[in-house]
Amino acid sequence: MTNKPFSVTVGTVTRELPTIQVGEMGRVPLVELIGDVEFTSAVADALRPLLPPETEVMLTVVTNSLPLTHALSERTGVPYVVVRKKRRTYMRDPLIQEVPSMTLGVNETLWLDGRHASSLKGKRVTIVVDVVASGGTVEAMQRLVDRAGGQLVGCVAAFRQGEPKMPVRYLQELPKMI
Amino acid sequence: MKTYSVQVGDVRRELPVVEVAPGVSVALFNMLGDTDVTEAAGRELAARLPADIDTLVTPEVKAVPLAHVISRYSGKPYIVIRKTQKPYMVEPVVREVVSITTGKPQILVLDGFDVDKIRGKKVAIVDDVVSSGGTLRSLTGIIEEVGGTVAAVVAVFTEGDERPEVLSLGHLPLFK
Numbered sequence: 001m002t003n004k005p006f007s008v009t010v011g012t013v014t015r016e017l018p019t020i021q022v023g024e025m026g027r028v029p030l031v032e033l034i035g036d037v038e039f040t041s042a043v044a045d046a047l048r049p050l051l052p053p054e055t056e057v058m059l060t061v062v063t064n065s066l067p068l069t070h071a072l073s074e075r076t077g078v079p080y081v082v083v084r085k086k087r088r089t090y091m092r093d094p095l096i097q098e099v100p101s102m103t104l105g106v107n108e109t110l111w112l113d114g115r116h117a118s119s120l121k122g123k124r125v126t127i128v129v130d131v132v133a134s135g136g137t138v139e140a141m142q143r144l145v146d147r148a149g150g151q152l153v154g155c156v157a158a159f160r161q162g163e164p165k166m167p168v169r170y171l172q173e174l175p176k177m178i
Numbered sequence: 179m180k181t182y183s184v185q186v187g188d189v190r191r192e193l194p195v196v197e198v199a200p201g202v203s204v205a206l207f208n209m210l211g212d213t214d215v216t217e218a219a220g221r222e223l224a225a226r227l228p229a230d231i232d233t234l235v236t237p238e239v240k241a242v243p244l245a246h247v248i249s250r251y252s253g254k255p256y257i258v259i260r261k262t263q264k265p266y267m268v269e270p271v272v273r274e275v276v277s278i279t280t281g282k283p284q285i286l287v288l289d290g291f292d293v294d295k296i297r298g299k300k301v302a303i304v305d306d307v308v309s310s311g312g313t314l315r316s317l318t319g320i321i322e323e324v325g326g327t328v329a330a331v332v333a334v335f336t337e338g339d340e341r342p343e344v345l346s347l348g349h350l351p352l353f354k
Contacts, residue, residue, distance in 0.1 A: 018291070020266040030266060034242070034258050035292075037250045062239050063258070066210075070243035073213040082210050084239070090196065090206055116211070 011042040026177040033068050033130050043158045044071035050169040052154040055126040065130045081116045095147050099140040112144050120150035132157040135164025187218030203353035210240050219334045220247025226345050228330050232299040241306045260287040275316035286316050296326035308344050309337040
């Protein structure tokens, strides 16, 4: 079995991505921005021009996309709201949204605190994530924007690693399998 | 609504005071999505970080952007300890902890990939609020289990009891 490293370059930063074995199908390259300030900063610099200029609020989801979204917010002054994957005790009237199941038997639920939902109301919202794969999560986030009364103006991702139905602005495509 | 005023660096915020148990209220500090507070806190805490720290360790989720900012200012790498085990983790180290805020047992998971970044290193734990210290004890347990030393704990606020061992920017009282 070959275990060829897979590398990506964003701006002047190159990273060798770890790959994980999936069944007998092959290996999936894995992007990790958590813990890597230099790579996160390079990706945020490159992604900034793709953010629709009319964006008033960014919507992201825990956990891997948090440093990237913070870095974009710090560069643009655009605030962000975070969708959780678990109910938190402090949430008031949360919006609850199921993610369309992609893997058999694995269901995921998104939670948006009512206070955060109200900050999307009447606002132009862009979804920000590190990687878009099948698009199930960002579609569920789109539903949350609709239900909160926001107007979705775009979806940006650092990497696309699959075929999402929703139009996504991204920096680079990654193979699903190598 | 009752609020409690806090100062983080050059940023002031009015925190909502909410009841979490009969007769007990807390000032709710959620910095996730508050970029100005995160930047101000990260800058202040990076300046207070002992020089001999090798690595920052933070628990998922709320303090992740804070750890990113402290890392950016200090140049020290950061590691996130997860609350769920991921299929891609290699030989993860798992600990159970009972959360004070949720009352439910939860797990803390260190990816085996990150063990070498802690073994033999001086670690600073980074969190938003240190309250009962339960998470802190479990994080310390994991870090020591893989051969690291907890040399500092940094947090934006301590809550409840005074904790002189924590490098913090302020203290949140319990409202009874």
